[in-house]
Structures are given as structure tokens and as C-alpha cells.
Amino acid sequence: MSTTDLGRVTPTATDRARLGLARLRRSAGPVTGTIGTVLKYASILVACACAVIPLVTLVFAAFKDAKEYNSTGPLDLPQDWTNVENFATAFTQGRMLEGFINTSIILVVALLGTIIIGTMTAYAVDRFDFRGRKVVMGGFLLATLVPAVTTQVATFQIINTLGLFNTRWAAIALFMGTDIIAIYIFLQFMKSIPRSLDEAAMIDGANRFTIYARIIFPLLRPAIATVVIVKGIAIYNEFYIPFLYMPARDLGVISTALFRFKGPFGSQWEVIAAGTLLIIVPTLIAFLLLQRHIYNGLTSGAVK
Amino acid sequence: MSVMNPTRAPGRARSAAPAAGAGRPTRRGWRATPWLFLLVPLGLLVLFTFVPVANMVWYSFTSWDGIDPVKEPVGLDNYVSIFTDPSIFSVFLVSAYYLVGALVQLALALYFATILSFRTRLRNLFKGVLFFPYLLNGVAIGLAFLYFFRPDGTLDALLAMFGVTDPPQWLGDRSIANYSLAATSVWRYMGLNFVLFLGAIQSIPGELYEAADLDGATSWQKFRFIILPGIRQIVGLSLILAVSGALSVFEIPFVMTGGANGTSTFVIETIDTAFTYSKVGLASAMAVVLLLIVLVITWIQRKAFPEDKGDLA
Numbered sequence: 207m208s209t210t211d212l213g214r215v216t217p218t219a220t221d222r223a224r225l226g227l228a229r230l231r232r233s234a235g236p237v238t239g240t241i242g243t244v245l246k247y248a249s250i251l252v253a254c255a256c257a258v259i260p261l262v263t264l265v266f267a268a269f270k271d272a273k274e275y276n277s278t279g280p281l282d283l284p285q286d287w288t289n290v291e292n293f294a295t296a297f298t299q300g301r302m303l304e305g306f307i308n309t310s311i312i313l314v315v316a317l318l319g320t321i322i323i324g325t326m327t328a329y330a331v332d333r334f335d336f337r338g339r340k341v342v343m344g345g346f347l348l349a350t351l352v353p354a355v356t357t358q359v360a361t362f363q364i365i366n367t368l369g370l371f372n373t374r375w376a377a378i379a380l381f382m383g384t385d386i387i388a389i390y391i392f393l394q395f396m397k398s399i400p401r402s403l404d405e406a407a408m409i410d411g412a413n414r415f416t417i418y419a420r421i422i423f424p425l426l427r428p429a430i431a432t433v434v435i436v437k438g439i440a441i442y443n444e445f446y447i448p449f450l451y452m453p454a455r456d457l458g459v460i461s462t463a464l465f466r467f468k469g470p471f472g473s474q475w476e477v478i479a480a481g482t483l484l485i486i487v488p489t490l491i492a493f494l495l496l497q498r499h500i501y502n503g504l505t506s507g508a509v510k
Numbered sequence: 511m512s513v514m515n516p517t518r519a520p521g522r523a524r525s526a527a528p529a530a531g532a533g534r535p536t537r538r539g540w541r542a543t544p545w546l547f548l549l550v551p552l553g554l555l556v557l558f559t560f561v562p563v564a565n566m567v568w569y570s571f572t573s574w575d576g577i578d579p580v581k582e583p584v585g586l587d588n589y590v591s592i593f594t595d596p597s598i599f600s601v602f603l604v605s606a607y608y609l610v611g612a613l614v615q616l617a618l619a620l621y622f623a624t625i626l627s628f629r630t631r632l633r634n635l636f637k638g639v640l641f642f643p644y645l646l647n648g649v650a651i652g653l654a655f656l657y658f659f660r661p662d663g664t665l666d667a668l669l670a671m672f673g674v675t676d677p678p679q680w681l682g683d684r685s686i687a688n689y690s691l692a693a694t695s696v697w698r699y700m701g702l703n704f705v706l707f708l709g710a711i712q713s714i715p716g717e718l719y720e721a722a723d724l725d726g727a728t729s730w731q732k733f734r735f736i737i738l739p740g741i742r743q744i745v746g747l748s749l750i751l752a753v754s755g756a757l758s759v760f761e762i763p764f765v766m767t768g769g770a771n772g773t774s775t776f777v778i779e780t781i782d783t784a785f786t787y788s789k790v791g792l793a794s795a796m797a798v799v800l801l802l803i804v805l806v807i808t809w810i811q812r813k814a815f816p817e818d819k820g821d822l823a
Contacts, residue, residue: 242729246625253622254639256697260654263664267657280657280664281671323551330547342548349559351808355758355777356797359784360562360569363576383554414543443647445761450785461649465765468653475657482650489645497638500645504702505709 261486267479268292275476296467296481304456305463312374312448312459313441316381320388320437321430328392328426329418333404350386358450365451376451377459381441388433391506395429396422432503435496442489460485563801569794576790588795598796601779604688604772605756611692612752618696619703620745624733627711637708641701648698652765655694656681687771691763698762699755703748710741743815750811754804776800 267275269284271291296302331343354361361380362371370376399422407417445461452459458466464481471477493500570588572581592598622640626633643651658664659680666677680690718736727735760777763769769778776796784793 246630250622250625250630250636253618254636257639257643257701259668260658260664260697264654264657279667280662281667323554326547327551330544334544336541336544339544342552345552345555345560349555351805352559352563352801353754353758353804355760356780356801356804357559357562357566359780359790359793359797360566361558362784363565363790364557364562379554380558383558389551418547439645443645445648445765450781461647464647464649464653475660478653479657482653485647485650489647490642493638493642493645501641501705501709504644505706 264479264482264486267476268483270476272474272476292476292480293484295477296484300463300467300471300477300481301455301458302460302463302481302484305458305460308374308448308457309442309459312377312381313438315374316378316441317434317437319378319382320385321433323382324385324388324392324433325423325426325430326418327389328396329422332393332396333401333422346386346389350390355446358446362450370451372452372454372457374452374457377444377447380447380451381437381444385437388437391433391436392426392429394506395426399425431499432506435499435503436506439489439492439500566794566797566801569791570798571795572791573789574791574794575788576784577788581791584791588792589799591792592795592799598779601774601776602757604775605759607688607692608695608756608759608775609753611696612699612756615696615700616703616745616748616752619700619707619748622704623707623711624737626708627737628729637705641705643698644701644705646698648761649765651694651698652762655690655697655762656766659690681767682771684772687767687773691766691773694762694766695759706744706748707741710744711737714740746815747811750807750815754807757803757807758800 263280266282266284267280269287269289269292270278271289274285327346331339365371365376365380368379370379403421403425404417407421412420443461444459445465448457448459448462449465452462464485467478467481471481569581571583571585573584573587574581626636630636661679661682665680669677678686681687714736718740719732722732722736758777759775760781763773763775764778767773769775769782774782777800780793780796780800783789783796
């Protein structure tokens with residue numbers, strides 16, 4: 207550390223000169239500019255249009271009544287922006303309230319479980335030297351290589367044998383039991399908590415569980431926030447697991463409830479659009495509120 | 511500090527132990543402690559990852575239907591039919607569309623990450639807009655694009671503005687459906703690659719650009735000699751993830767077409783074989799094949815881009 211600091215400190219003067227020069231050049235040389243800049247912003251705007259148009263047209267459709275929808279094109283604005291009938295239809299007839307309730311229950315229980323399990327694993331692996339530690343680490347690492355989607359054929363039999371099929375516990379158990387990324391995030395963060403804290407507490411007579419619960423767990427709060435965000439988004443969006451393990455109608459989560467729109471609402475696109483938006487809006491709100499955390503969380507979660 | 515603690519700790523601990531009474535953990539007690547913490551996590555890991563994989567391998571050598579108490583061993587029959595029955599193996603070719611889509615997606619992500627890493631007005635707004643689709647629910651995306659691609663839907667209306675009056679059936683036409691689905695997939699996942707690349711580019715120290723400016727480097731040279739080497743790791747990783755992602759595509763075609771019109775993918779086929787046609791044995795063999803392919807790809811990645819990606823995480 208100190209050597210690189212030194213290395214940085216000494217040439218400050220030249221650095222500053224360089225910076226100034228560079229800045230001069232940049233402001234003096236917009237020759238490459240105009241055409242390049244126009245192309246750059248044009249391409250960004252086209253990309254943003256591509257990202258937004260499929261969603262905006264849903265908004266247009268959702269505010270039209272059936273007659274208006276049939277007589278206007280998808281790019282035409284709705285006449286009455288206060289017409290929320292479609293949203294009401296989607297919410298009640300599409301059983302979306304049930305979906306939101308089931309999703310929330312699964313989300314809360316699975317998140318609590320993931321946090322407790324993940325922090326305990328990270329604590330055991332990072333803070334103890336024990337025989338078999340390498341094997342345990344290897345086991346968790348190996349599991350990251352197995353894409354969950356491939357093993358469902360056999361996982362289904364296990365869920366069935368445990369009697370969890372068609373219960374919320376199926377989804378909860380699978381979300382808790384297969385989350386290696388959370389463990390990884392906790393492990394990374396745990397390494398930055400100095401061991402001297404543990405040692406100090408041990409001297410004061412704390413046992414290992416007290417250290418975990420009173421010292422480590424509270425200090426892991428930023429990592430827990432990351433896991434809640436990454437995992438929360440994943441559970442909110444999960445379709446496959448509830449679809450496969452909870453086919454009962456009253457166990458629908460938002461994904462499966464929306465998926466069932468395809469049948470009964472057939473060509474009533476104004477209602478389907480409203481239902482789709484009802485699911486997108488919470489995501490949009492979460493994104494606007496938690497932007498920075500989401501970016502950070504996903505970068506640490508995606509690159510296992 | 512750290513030098514002091516170990517020397518003091520044993521002395522204090524020894525004097526504290528008797529005072530706290532006989533219930534203090536013995537040496538053996540300490541040894542069991544990590545396992546107490548690991549009991550539940552390891553149990554779940556074994557139950558939901560290792561047992562399924564082991565069972566899957568076992569089922570793959572049987573003709574089990576998922577219900578019958580007897581699992582009749584059939585040797586390699588299931589594997590033979592995967593590679594000889596064209597109706598099973600041909601769905602692998604559908605992955606090619608998504609693979610090409612994934613390459614386009616990485617190229618777009620790289621382009622936008624690069625230009626947004628230079629000074630740009632409203633950068634955060636653009637970043638957010640391009641990234642947001644990645645956060646959306648897969649079923650919502652599927653329905654949104656069913657609406658987008660349907661006859662007289664959004665896409666057709668847009669094309670009509672440009673004078674295209676006779677657009678094809680984007681999802682109904684066998685020769686086009688897979689392009690439409692792959693494009694949807696690009697729309698969904700580009701944002702993640704873009705944000706990952708942008709993060710990697712922005713973590714390149716600024717002095718490098720300043721030095722390049724001093725040497726009169728062009729934007730292209732900066733991209734070629736500073737940005738590209740700086741993000742080689744993350745691009746390589748994304749490439750590998752894109753390949754295994756393309757092989758295990760499921761949600762978008764399942765929600766949008768249900769695998770009709772030649773859009774079925776290997777995973778859809780596997781799920782159907784297991785749960786619709788009750789051929790758990792054959793489906794397990796298909797899953798094992800996919801798992802092996804993914805493992806090989808991961809192994810190649812570890813070889814090609816060895817471990818210094820640690821600091822990226």
C-alpha cells in the first residue's frame with residue numbers, strides 16, 4: 207500500500223501539468239466532434255426508443271376500453287387517461303391480489319431463510335479452521351456449475367416425496383436451498399470484517415453463536431441489503447418454479463397469475479396490457495428508489 | 511494490535527473458562543461448532559442440488575415414467591435416442607438463433623457501454639432506460655412482446671409509418687418466429703451486459719486516458735488499447751454465460767409461443783418429455799446431456815480466463 211501511495215504522491219506536479227494539458231486538448235479539439243456526436247446521440251436515442259416503445263404501447267392499450275381498443279391503432283393515445291377499468295378487471299378477475307399475496311409470503315420467508323442460511327454458512331467457512339472445510343467450499347462451488355433448470359426433472363421427485371408439491375413451501379425451500387450467490391456475496395463481505403473483533407469478544411467470554419448473532423450478523427448489513435435486492439428481484443420475477451411446483455389456482459404467484467391471462471382474456475389485449483403493467487409498476491418504483499444499490503448488487507451477483 | 515491479541519487471548523481465556531463454569535465448550539465442542547452452523551445449509555445443498563443430480567443420472571439409465579415403483583434399467587437406450595432421433599436433437603439447432611442473438615447483444619452492450627463511458631449528457635437517464643428491461647418479470651416481457659409482434663400490433667403499426675404495408679407474421683411464420691424470439695431475448699438481457707461492461711470500463715484508472723490524450727490517441731485507439739484490454743475478463747465471462755444461456759433458453763419461447771412453430775428449445779422439450787409425456791428416464795438423459803455441455807463450457811471458460819476475475823466480483 208504505502209509504496210504505491212508514495213509512487214502517486216511524488217509526481218503530483220507533472221500529473222497536474224498533464225491533466226491541464228489533456229483538458230486543454232479536449233476543449234481545443236472538437237474537430238472529430240459534431241458528426242461523431244450526432245451519431246452517438248442518435249444511436250443512444252434509437253436504443254432507448256427500442257427499450258421503451260414495447261412498454262409505452264402497453265400503457266396506451268391499458269387505458270382504452272374494448273370499443274376504443276378495437277377501433278384505434280396501437281400507437282394512438284387513449285382518449286381518457288382516467289379509465290382504470292381494465293386495471294380493475296385484471297386485478298379482480300385475473301386473481302392478481304392473490305398473486306401478490308402469495309409472492310409476498312414466499313418473498314419474505316425465502317429471503318429470511320436465505321439470509322440466515324447464507325450468513326451462517328459464510329461465518330462457518332470463513333471463521334473456522336476445521337477438517338473438511340475445503341470439501342464444504344468445493345461442494346458449494348460445484349453447485350454453482352449446475353444450472354437449476356437442468357435438474358428440475360429430478361428435483362420434482364424430491365419435492366413430491368417431501369410432500370411439498372402444491373404448497374408454498376416448495377418454492378420457499380427451493381429458493382432457500384439453491385442460493386449459492388448469496389453465500390458468495392456474504393463470504394466476500396465477511397473477509398473484510400476484521401477477525402480481531404471476534405477475538406475481542408471471545409476474550410470477553412462470548413461464545414461462537416453470540417459472536418455470530420451479536421457481532422458478525424449486524425456488521426453484514428450492507429451485504430444483506432445487496433442479497434435482499436438481488437434475490438428479491440429474482441423471486442419476484444421467477445416463473446418456472448411456481449409454475450412447475452404450485453399449479454393449484456389459489457397458489458398463483460404474480461408470474462403464474464399473469465401467465466393464465468393468455469387463456470381467458472384471449473384477445474382482450476387491453477386487459478392483458480393492464481395486468482402486465484400492474485406487475486411492471488412495482489419493479490419500476492423499486493428501480494427508481496434503489497438504482498445505485500441495484501446496479502452494485504447485480505454486478506456483484508452476476509459475476510459469481 | 512493483531513500481534514498483541516493472540517498472545518493475550520489464551521491467557522485470558524484460560525482464566526475466564528473456570529469462572530464461567532463447567533458448561534464452557536471443551537476442545538471437542540469447538541470442533542463441532544462449525545458443523546452446527548453448516549447443518550442446515552449443507553442439508554439443503556445436498557437435498558436440492560446433489561441428490562437431484564445423482565438421481566437424474568440414475569433415472570437416465572432407466573425407462574421410468576415418474577410414477578411406477580419399478581425403474582426398469584435400459585442401459586444407454588435413452589442417450590442413443592437423444593442423438594439418433596432427429597426430432598429430439600434438432601431442437602438444439604434452435605439454440606443457434608439465441609446464440610447469434612447473444613453475440614449481437616454483447617456487441618450492442620459493448621458499443622453503448624463504450625460511448626456512455628465518455629462524457630455524455632443525461633448519462634444516468636440513458637443508462638437506466640437501457641438497463642431497466644433486465645429487471646422485468648419474464649412473463650410480463652413475454653406478453654408485452656406478444657402484443658408487440660401480433661398482427662396489426664405495435665411493430666406492424668411502426669412499419670406502416672415507414673410505408674411497409676405487408677409485414678410478415680412475426681410469430682406465426684415458421685421461418686421468422688425464432689428471429690423474433692431471439693430479438694426479444696436481446697431486448698431483455700442486453701441491459702445487464704451493458705451495465706457490467708460500463709462498470710468495468712469506469713473502473714479503468716483515468717490516468718490512462720489522460721496519458722493517451724497526451725499522446726494524441728484517437729477514440730478508436732483508446733477503445734482498442736485501453737478499454738478492450740481493461741474489460742477482457744468480463745467480456746470473456748459474458749461470452750461464456752451467453753453460450754450456456756443460449757443452450758438453456760426457456761422462459762421467452764415458453765411464454766410466447768409455447769414451443770409451437772418450430773420454436774421449441776431443448777429445455778422446453780425436456781420439460782415436456784418429463785411432465786407431459788411422462789418419460790422421466792428420457793428427460794433425465796436429456797438433462798444430463800445439457801448439464802455436461804454446460805460443464806464443458808464452464809471448464810473452457812476457467813481455462814481460457816483463469817482466476818484473476820476475483821476482484822471483479
